[in-house]
Amino acid sequence: MDEITTFFPDSETCDRARLARDKAYDGVFFSGVRSTRIYCRPICPVRPAKSVNVTFYPTAAAAEKAGFRPCLRCRPESAPGSPAWLGTATTVGRALRLIDEGFLDTNSVDDLANKLGIGTRHLSRLFAKHAGASPTQAAATARVQRAKRMINGGTMSLTSIAFAAGFQSVRRFNDVFKALYGKPPSSFRR
The missing domain is CATH 1.10.10.60 (Homeodomain-like)
Known part of the structure; x- marks a missing residue:
């Protein structure tokens, strides 16, 4: 099996990046504040917590598993690389994968929209914006x-x-x- 290696900086580097609100580290790590039980992105605009109260995690899921809840200011669930950060292009990508697998050969565009959890008109707008064609044309x-x-x-x-x-x-x-x-x-x- 191929080993997947990910970059996760040491605690000192994470703390310096957090205090400097370094955008280069956004999505690389998440910081959990023990006193509030909230985790944040390194770019969070709130006043930084004391370094002794902060722990670092490679993913939002790891921070949540440790008992932290997401910050309402920096929205860590929308960090770079997450589906929320990629936005509506993610929805169109999912739709195109389903279409390539033949979903619209046996189902309607309404069924596709329902499967994606959005309305048919919104799906049409997203396709016009991101794909330049309708779902039917893509199919x-x-x-x-x-x-x-x-x-x-x-x-x-x-x-x-x-x-x-x-x-x-x-x-x-x-x-x-x-x-x-x-x-x-x-x-x-x-």
């Missing part, structure tokens, strides 16, 4: 790419490929290929 592109890979790399019949790629009919499969490439799917056979 159509994923379907064509899946079909093209199967045509190039296998011996399945084109009819079988059409349905395996998520098309609802062979006619639609042919029409999409002709519209996109100006050629029928059979022309992609090697």
Whole structure:
């Protein structure tokens, strides 16, 4: 197994970074204040606690496991690298993964939005902003790419490929290929 190594500075470095509110360490460690049982990011704007009352943790989860609760000022759950910090792009990324796996081949855009925990209109806005296309358009592109890979790399019949790629009919499969490439799917056979 490959060993994963992470950078976690020593206590003195963490304390200097915390006192200086060094942005370079944001997301690298979290500081727990024993007197208040609150943990913070190194950039927290509140008056720094005394160094003797502070312990350091490599992750927010480690601080919570030790009994600390998140600070309401610096929001440590939104530190760099966390899904909250990545924002709405994370939601679109999850949606695109589901679409690539064929979710919209058997479900609706409403079902996709429900699975992601957001409304359909909000999902459409996020796709317009981050993907430049609608979820339906992303699904159509994923379907064509899946079909093209199967045509190039296998011996399945084109009819079988059409349905395996998520098309609802062979006619639609042919029409999409002709519209996109100006050629029928059979022309992609090697």
